[in-house]
Amino acid sequence: MPAYQQIRYDLTDRVATITLDRPAARNGYTLRMAQELLDAFAHADADEEVRVVVLTGSGRDFCVGADLSGGGFEVDGVGEEDLPSLELEPAGSVTARMFAMNKPVIAALNGASVGAGATVPLGADFRLAAHDSRFGFPFTRRGIVPEGGSSWFLPRLVGLSTALDWTLTGRVFGAEEALRSGLLHGVHEPDGLIDAAYALAHEIADRTAPVAVAITRQMIYRLSSLDSPDRAHQLETQLVRLLTLSPDAVEGVTSFLERRPPKFPGRIDDGLPDFLPWAGDQ
Known part of the structure; x- marks a missing residue:
């Protein structure tokens, strides 16, 4: 495995944990992060020791969306040579790989999950979140359209009406609304979120x-x-x-x-x- 700079990869007791690891930038999404995620999911899928993957974020937020520190969106480029190239846009490259997985993926979402932070977890099989989590698909408010395959994933998860509401308005909404709409499988206290994700992971790893x-x-x-x-x-x-x-x-x-x-x-x-x-x- 290459030396990751923007994520962490850990394997314990048949559960691989992939952690977005730019806490100072609130895990802002970059081309390199997408490449590292693509590589990590491929590695987990090929490793017979891995039964389940948990995806989460370090710090107070899962991911606040694209890193806009450069003044715009970074969606094209050759990327890093030591990592897989992106055949699709950065979020879609990752959700496409997640869709093809042979291993279940559980997303444990803390804090803000906005933009790519909301679309990438759509490729997971389970989404758990903390009570104080916030979600948003603000693409129309930035003059662009939703990515990450969300035009396919989101209506299947929450229905056409809710998908239109969230994507056309671009508004931010809370965990309870996300749970009622079917985006989330469960809502937990912040300090119990990752434990709930691992409990679900072991329900699969130990019994199936x-x-x-x-x-x-x-x-x-x-x-x-x-x-x-x-x-x-x-x-x-x-x-x-x-x-x-x-x-x-x-x-x-x-x-x-x-x-x-x-x-x-x-x-x-x-x-x-x-x-x-x-x-x-x-």
């Missing part, structure tokens, strides 16, 4: 099969928007026929009957069926 989680995650994202359930039925039938005969299924049943924690032997690197429609998309 990595191959089954990887496939299920992509099934939900990719099949739920189809205009009929026919393709879902076909793929589920293929997978059920295959996976019910797998060592993971044997361990799942045996551990349940023996009332003990499971120890699933399956690995993502060689355990994903080659007929998955999204194979090779990463």
Whole structure:
């Protein structure tokens, strides 16, 4: 892994933590930060020791959006040679990689999550926040449009009406509104936020099969928007026929009957069926 300058990467007990780490700048989003995030998510996805990723921010805020200290938006450029290049705009490059993950991602959002700080977490599977958190998609107030794939993610999470409200007005809103609208999965006391994120991470890491989680995650994202359930039925039938005969299924049943924690032997690197429609998309 390269030496990160604007994020931190830690791995403990099968949970990787990626932390935005520019607290003096309130974790203002930069091209380099996007490149480092892209690299960190790719590393976590390829590491069989990682079951879940927690994304959070250091200091009082998760991220206040693009770093405007240079007087404008920095969205183009070759970036740093020691890091992956960005094929899309900086926030979208990261959410696209998050979408392709085989590992679940939990965003723990403290303080302000505005601009890229609001759009990047849309690529996570779970979003938890502190009671005093604030959110905003202020792009129209800056003369630009929402990024990070938010025109696809946000309406699916909160509905068309709320997505239009938040993006057209660009207003800032609180954690309770975000929770009511479905943006958040839970709201916690500030000093309990990261513990709640890790508790959820271990609910997955300690009790579920990595191959089954990887496939299920992509099934939900990719099949739920189809205009009929026919393709879902076909793929589920293929997978059920295959996976019910797998060592993971044997361990799942045996551990349940023996009332003990499971120890699933399956690995993502060689355990994903080659007929998955999204194979090779990463």
